[in-house]
Amino acid sequence: MAEAAADAHPNNKRKHNPNGLANESKERVIPRLLKEPNLSHAPDNYDDLVNIEYPPSLYSTMEQYLPSHMLTAPRDKKLAFMDRVLVKYRPNGERARKHREYRDRVKDKYKRLHEDLYTLDPDQIFVEPFRKAVENGSEAALREILTEHSPGVFTFTMLQPGFCSKVLEEVAHFEKWAHEVKVSVLRPNTMNNYGAVLDDIGMETMLDQLMMKFIRPFAALLFFNVGGATLDTHHGFVVEYSIGGDLDLGFHVDDSEVTLNVCLGKEFDGGELFFRGVRCDAHVNGEARSEVRGVHSSSISLIEHHPQEMLEYSHVPGRAILHAGRHRHGAKAITSGQRTNLILWCRSSEFRELKKYQRDFSAWCGECLLRKKERRRRLTNAKRQPAA
Ligand SMILES: [Zn+2]
Numbered sequence: 302m303a304e305a306a307a308d309a310h311p312n313n314k315r316k317h318n319p320n321g322l323a324n325e326s327k328e329r330v331i332p333r334l335l336k337e338p339n340l341s342h343a344p345d346n347y348d349d350l351v352n353i354e355y356p357p358s359l360y361s362t363m364e365q366y367l368p369s370h371m372l373t374a375p376r377d378k379k380l381a382f383m384d385r386v387l388v389k390y391r392p393n394g395e396r397a398r399k400h401r402e403y404r405d406r407v408k409d410k411y412k413r414l415h416e417d418l419y420t421l422d423p424d425q426i427f428v429e430p431f432r433k434a435v436e437n438g439s440e441a442a443l444r445e446i447l448t449e450h451s452p453g454v455f456t457f458t459m460l461q462p463g464f465c466s467k468v469l470e471e472v473a474h475f476e477k478w479a480h481e482v483k484v485s486v487l488r489p490n491t492m493n494n495y496g497a498v499l500d501d502i503g504m505e506t507m508l509d510q511l512m513m514k515f516i517r518p519f520a521a522l523l524f525f526n527v528g529g530a531t532l533d534t535h536h537g538f539v540v541e542y543s544i545g546g547d548l549d550l551g552f553h554v555d556d557s558e559v560t561l562n563v564c565l566g567k568e569f570d571g572g573e574l575f576f577r578g579v580r581c582d583a584h585v586n587g588e589a590r591s592e593v594r595g596v597h598s599s600s601i602s603l604i605e606h607h608p609q610e611m612l613e614y615s616h617v618p619g620r621a622i623l624h625a626g627r628h629r630h631g632a633k634a635i636t637s638g639q640r641t642n643l644i645l646w647c648r649s650s651e652f653r654e655l656k657k658y659q660r661d662f663s664a665w666c667g668e669c670l671l672r673k674k675e676r677r678r679r680l681t682n683a684k685r686q687p688a689a
Pocket residue numbers: 580581582583584663666667668669670
């Protein structure tokens with residue numbers, strides 16, 4: 302699987318801590334097996350699966366080492382868990398080869414349901430105000446359609462209902478095909494057990510054009526600090542939440558510079574997204590600021606510079622959210638129905654390269670900005686009060 306991980310993600314469904322990436326949860330990033338086998342567990346049989354990575358007997362044996370909460374899971378879920386353990390031991394080249402084989406197989410054998418989804422037709426995909434704003438391209442036109450819910454979290458109505466339905470149907474059609482021919486679907490990342498990578502089923506070129514022509518103009522304007530103007534690659538997928546499937550998604554940051562997240566439907570309750578501020582690697586576990594505290598400057602300037610970071614947002618089908626990949630977030634459990642979202646992790650190779658050389662505080666992490674400001678304040682004070 303070439304696209305494995307989000308950066309930090311407590312893989313813990315019950316105890317995520319919405320205020321910080323606790324150390325305890327951080328240790329759960331990599332799925333682990335037990336040290337001693339559970340000999341009373343009767344493993345599933347994997348002999349009928351055609352495209353699994355390792356011999357079927359290995360999976361059956363490995364099952365006895367699964368953590369107890371995984372023992373009663375459906376076979377595909379156990380398989381996905383074990384593959385996530387095994388992926389650590391596979392060299393990159395091998396992983397890439399397996400991924401290529403999977404894509405080739407889908408390309409050769411999968412019969413598409415909606416052929417028109419695979420080319421970018423703005424008239425069929427986007428709602429008119431969105432299309433017009435991008436056509437116009439001016440800052441004013443782009444900002445006109447945006448709502449900023451809290452600093453750095455923007456929403457806008459983007460996709461036509463007909464397009465959303467077609468994507469849902471295509472994904473269901475793909476899942477059905479994969480099940481019939483016993484191809485195990487490569488999941489979009491290490492956190493989701495359901496959903497599919499749209500790039501793998503043939504939508505890579507279409508999504509690339511969508512990013513370059515329709516998302517980059519917004520990203521350049523709103524996320525210039527984190528490489529928004531130089532986005533050049535993407536990872537495009539859908540995630541599914543349902544009762545009996547994945548319910549929620551733990552607190553994490555994305556492996557992207559800018560993330561586009563559009564709800565496709567269908568009907569659901571719950572499943573709100575929560576946001577807790579943008580952080581660099583060094584500060585990803587820190588608390589979010591729900592109020593101004595612990596800082597010794599005048600409160601007025603603090604409110605201006607360190608606004609509220611806690612946000613909860615309820616999805617609306619067809620409406621997109623755009624945020625920095627490093628904006629910490631998670632999804633609450635849905636309480637009924639099914640929710641599917643289209644997600645585009647937009648990346649900038651230039652930004653990633655430059656980041657390697659960064660030695661000082663970043664210009665975009667909420668904590669770095671606070672510390673930078675504190676340092677400046679201390680220096681100014683020191684100059685004003687020369688040592689006696
Ligand atoms: Zn930082």
